[in-house]
Amino acid sequence: MSEEYRELGVSIPIGPFHPALKEPIGFRIWVEGEKIVKADIRFGHNYRGIELIGARRNWIQILYLAERICGICSWSHQFPLAQAIESLMDVRPPDRANYIRVVVGELERIHSHMLWLGVLGHEIGFDTLLHLTWGVREKVMDALELISGNRVNYAMATIGGVRRDITEAKRDILLRKLDDLLKGVETLRDIVLTHKLVLLRTEGVGRYDRELALRLCLQGPMARMCGIRKDVRQDEGVAAYGDLGFRAIVARDVVGKDGCDAYSATAVRVAETIQSINLVRDALMEMPPGPISAFPKPIVALTRASKAEGEAIGRYEAPRGEVIHYVRAAKSDKPKRWKVRAPSLINVYSTKWVFPGHQIADAVVIAAQPDPCIACTERALIVDLDRGERRVVDHAYLTELSRRKSKEVMGDV
Amino acid sequence: MDLNQLLEELKRVSGGEGFVQDQEMSKTSRRRRVWVTADRRNFRSVILKLVEMYTYPQLSFIVAQDLGDRLQLIYSFEVNSGKPLEAVEVSVKVDIPKDDPRIATITDMFPGAEVYEREAQEMIGVDVVGLPDKRRLLIPEDFPEGVFPLRLDEKGIPPELWKKKSPHPLEGDGNE
Amino acid sequence: MGLQRFIKRSPWVFHLNTGGCNACDIEILAALTPRYDAERFGVKLVGSPRHADILVVSGPMTRKDVEKAKRIYEQMPSPKAVVAVGVCTMGGSVFHDSPFVTAPISDHIPVDVYIPGCPPRPEAILHGILEALEKLEVE
Ligand code: SF4
Numbered sequence: 173m174s175e176e177y178r179e180l181g182v183s184i185p186i187g188p189f190h191p192a193l194k195e196p197i198g199f200r201i202w203v204e205g206e207k208i209v210k211a212d213i214r215f216g217h218n219y220r221g222i223e224l225i226g227a228r229r230n231w232i233q234i235l236y237l238a239e240r241i242c243g244i245c246s247w248s249h250q251f252p253l254a255q256a257i258e259s260l261m262d263v264r265p266p267d268r269a270n271y272i273r274v275v276v277g278e279l280e281r282i283h284s285h286m287l288w289l290g291v292l293g294h295e296i297g298f299d300t301l302l303h304l305t306w307g308v309r310e311k312v313m314d315a316l317e318l319i320s321g322n323r324v325n326y327a328m329a330t331i332g333g334v335r336r337d338i339t340e341a342k343r344d345i346l347l348r349k350l351d352d353l354l355k356g357v358e359t360l361r362d363i364v365l366t367h368k369l370v371l372l373r374t375e376g377v378g379r380y381d382r383e384l385a386l387r388l389c390l391q392g393p394m395a396r397m398c399g400i401r402k403d404v405r406q407d408e409g410v411a412a413y414g415d416l417g418f419r420a421i422v423a424r425d426v427v428g429k430d431g432c433d434a435y436s437a438t439a440v441r442v443a444e445t446i447q448s449i450n451l452v453r454d455a456l457m458e459m460p461p462g463p464i465s466a467f468p469k470p471i472v473a474l475t476r477a478s479k480a481e482g483e484a485i486g487r488y489e490a491p492r493g494e495v496i497h498y499v500r501a502a503k504s505d506k507p508k509r510w511k512v513r514a515p516s517l518i519n520v521y522s523t524k525w526v527f528p529g530h531q532i533a534d535a536v537v538i539a540a541q542p543d544p545c546i547a548c549t550e551r552a553l554i555v556d557l558d559r560g561e562r563r564v565v566d567h568a569y570l571t572e573l574s575r576r577k578s579k580e581v582m583g584d585v
Numbered sequence: 586m587d588l589n590q591l592l593e594e595l596k597r598v599s600g601g602e603g604f605v606q607d608q609e610m611s612k613t614s615r616r617r618r619v620w621v622t623a624d625r626r627n628f629r630s631v632i633l634k635l636v637e638m639y640t641y642p643q644l645s646f647i648v649a650q651d652l653g654d655r656l657q658l659i660y661s662f663e664v665n666s667g668k669p670l671e672a673v674e675v676s677v678k679v680d681i682p683k684d685d686p687r688i689a690t691i692t693d694m695f696p697g698a699e700v701y702e703r704e705a706q707e708m709i710g711v712d713v714v715g716l717p718d719k720r721r722l723l724i725p726e727d728f729p730e731g732v733f734p735l736r737l738d739e740k741g742i743p744p745e746l747w748k749k750k751s752p753h754p755l756e757g758d759g760n761e
Numbered sequence: 762m763g764l765q766r767f768i769k770r771s772p773w774v775f776h777l778n779t780g781g782c783n784a785c786d787i788e789i790l791a792a793l794t795p796r797y798d799a800e801r802f803g804v805k806l807v808g809s810p811r812h813a814d815i816l817v818v819s820g821p822m823t824r825k826d827v828e829k830a831k832r833i834y835e836q837m838p839s840p841k842a843v844v845a846v847g848v849c850t851m852g853g854s855v856f857h858d859s860p861f862v863t864a865p866i867s868d869h870i871p872v873d874v875y876i877p878g879c880p881p882r883p884e885a886i887l888h889g890i891l892e893a894l895e896k897l898e899v900e
Contacts, residue, residue: 194652219723220780220823223743230860237855243880245786259616270611288785313791321792324880364735378852387815388697389644402643407665407672409614414670461675484606485618485661485674487645496836498648498659511648513701521700577697725825725861734860742860 178415182530186565208535211527213520223510230505231257232470236327238488238497241512244323248490249341249512250329252497255410256486257331261476262499269333271459275346276319276328278455279489282353283312284491285441285448288543289364292438295536296373297575300542301364304366308356315349318342331473333465343456350456354449361442365427372581373432373574378526378538381432388522391515392493394542399430399435404489413572416454421447434541441543478505492516492543504564516542533577586638588673592619595675599623599631616701617673624689628679632660632691634695641662644695645674649705651737656681656709658688681711684737690715707737771803772894775813777839779830780862781820784880785847788819792883799887808846810836813894817886820869821849821862827869836871843892847880886894 176281222241226234238253251273258265265273293301313323315488320326320336328334331483338346364370366517380390395402403420404414423436426443430436467473486497492526493515500509519542527538588605589727596603603621610616623631635642648659661676681688690713691698702713703722710733713719724734733740778786793799793806807813810833822830832845845866850856853864866872875897876889 213593218726219825219854219861220821221859222856224861225856225859239880240782240784240855241780246782246784246785255610255616259608259618264609264611267612302745303795306791307796310791310794310796316658317612323882324788325782386643387695389695390697402666404672406669407663407667408616409670410610413610414610414614415612419669483620485676487674494645494663496645496661498646498661502648509648509650511646511650517700518697522697525696561750725823727824 192342195518196253198345206531206533208527208532209284209532211524213322213524223512227507227511229475231331231507232474232512234507235329235331238512239325239327242514245280245286245490245492245495246325247276247328248488248495249497249514251277251411251486252486252495253499253510254331254486256264256497256499257477257480258486259484259486260480260482260499261331262272263332263476265466266463267412267415267460268337268462269464269466270415271455272336272338273336273411274317274413274416274455275338275452276286276326279312279316279319281448281491282357282445282452283316284543285445286312288441288491288540289360289438292370292374292434292537292540295540295574296369297578298367298369301360304360304363308353308360310355311349311353315346317354318345320350330465330470332467333463335465337464338381338459343459347453347456350449350453354446357442357445357449361446364442365439369578369581370438371435373534373537373578374438375431377434377530377534378523378541379431379433379439379495379515380522380526382430384522384525386434388525389491389518390522391519392489392491393437393440394519394522396420396424396492397430397440398432399424404487404494408487410488412455416451416458418451434537437541446475474505479503490515493519519543531577533573536574588617588619591638591673591675592621595619595621595631595634595677598634599627599677601678603750610685614670619673619675620678621675622678625679626684627693628660628677629676629689629694632662632694635662635664636694641702642666642675644698644701647701647705649709649711649735651709652680653737655683656711657688658705658711660691660708686711688712689716692716707733709733710736710740767799769806769816770894770897772814772890772897773805773812774815774817774890775807775810775833776817777819777822777828777833779818779820779850779866780823781847781849785819785849787870788880788883788895789819789846789886792868792886797887799890802887802891804887805891810834811838813837814897815890816841816842816843816870816873817846817890818843818866821853821856821859822866822869823862825865830866831869840897842896843870844874844876844889844893845872845887846876846889848877848880849879851875851877884897 176444226237229237233248238249286305290302290305299364316326317323320328364520382398385395399422401422403421405418406420421443423440480501481503483500488495496513498511499507502508523538590602592605599621601622606618608616633708640666642662645661645663650657658679659676664673664675665671688711705711706713707721707724734742791798850866852864874889874893875883878885
């Protein structure tokens, strides 16, 4: 393909994508024949300078900016930031707010994991799965809409609590929805974890090992698929997770062994989805009465925050791993420095160490494994060392390759 | 280990200052943070000390910031990860003078730090010595060389690059 | 009556994200999947601008994406329409003062339909695409 295509191919999002990162990514892969020998990851297509403009917003405005770092993890960025600001001011949110935080966070996790499962299905040519998961996902979106009034970007977190209450009536509807949802997800689990195609295309693909995962400091499901029982919800007990006695799931709890591969990653995510549904139910049942925010109005929170000084870190386990926000304040209505660490930054970067040795047809599966933004993986530059030629292929071509392989392996069985 | 004990241990190695944040978050959980300052020459031994005390502390992130008269990197680690309700976030602050912004890499201890160090490098213009890959990570290639977006001095974003008057100006921004 | 309008032409859509937060993008995708089922109007997502009638753009147009977006627009065969999804495309939304974004996108490519919202609902996106279709019919 021509040089022209290379430039055009840069960031053409095709099909389902979903970004966990602040920025999309490009993968550059060097191959010898069919084998990948080297990979390079490039970020930056969506660089919007969020941290830069964040220093020009006040404490309340910045919450909504944080929400728009990523539309899929909107809660997962807003919440740790709210936590960091709470830590600065040393306020403790009321218990009811903590429980509502769990409900929203877990609903978001369900929809994010469902999305990922659909993407995986699409990548390996199992489009039925894509439509099935999106069907299930709509139920979660309904639940989120019921709670917050919006499907995505719910604007629920605020300094010192949450912005909307879950009333008795809403709670009953939610509980009914959850039963429905659980049935759907359990069916999906049975399909995904035993389907021949999924097994053939994911087992042994994108294999890390425990040591590597620890040394690279992988996050979230990527660590848990390697048997590292690490989860901020468990380790720090943010919001009401500690009160609910939350424990993280690793791959061996689900499939009996820590495969450290795409199959384990799938297993962990599917099991977490079911765990999340149960968590939401628990949180709804055990929710104590009381106020939903430590401050009567946002403006009060803003005034208090403007008097704060010092540094603080807020942490939360997003669907993709630990999100960390750092803020530094100096008695002003604006943060002096706001730093965001998205888990995908390291999770995606780590694929650099894992690509070599795999077939090109598996590239999309490896790229999708950390649950990155597919919008960005759609472009890959292939350098064929054998023939000394440079080819740029786009995501459509790679997916096509992957699908062809799926057909072949299915033909074998 | 008690937080204050941990702080004392780290202070002994670094010879710097530090403090402990221990706040209640909910009925059962607490937010535990340990902050310690270190020198450019000995911050690696502080990190080594952490590695020694806890198997596999997890690197959370590296904050790069401009403090006006100097630059600062904050290396933040999670220790006790995997133990329910016991995690502690240990942050090691290292000051770097602006006229000689060099600092040693930690990629030999934490290969995953590469991505954070590359980010720090392009954002505030520190020079990470020993970093294998020095290319830009996030900023577009056509962005002028020598401009570091998060610097607050003349090396930061010049006024003409700000697209328009911002309704939220910052002192000394050039776009007020 | 109304239905004939859609049957006459089946719009193929090319989707371009120029740096938004992707909430818009998942809503566009949601519009295509079973609940909203855009395919009943013949709306189909294609992988190349050369096959597309309608360009669906989201995001505040980051610097890196400007040239790319222009080239993609030029590649599309006429008649063509551009649908801009989300307030990002109109003025940058929360990113408006960042030196790295160049919103509004109408500075770079002509836009026919704007769909406001942050993000707009899938129904709104469907409606927008059908509006754009009307433009194609008139031409
Ligand atoms: S309009 Fe809003 S939801 Fe859409 S991409 Fe922009 S910030 Fe995200």
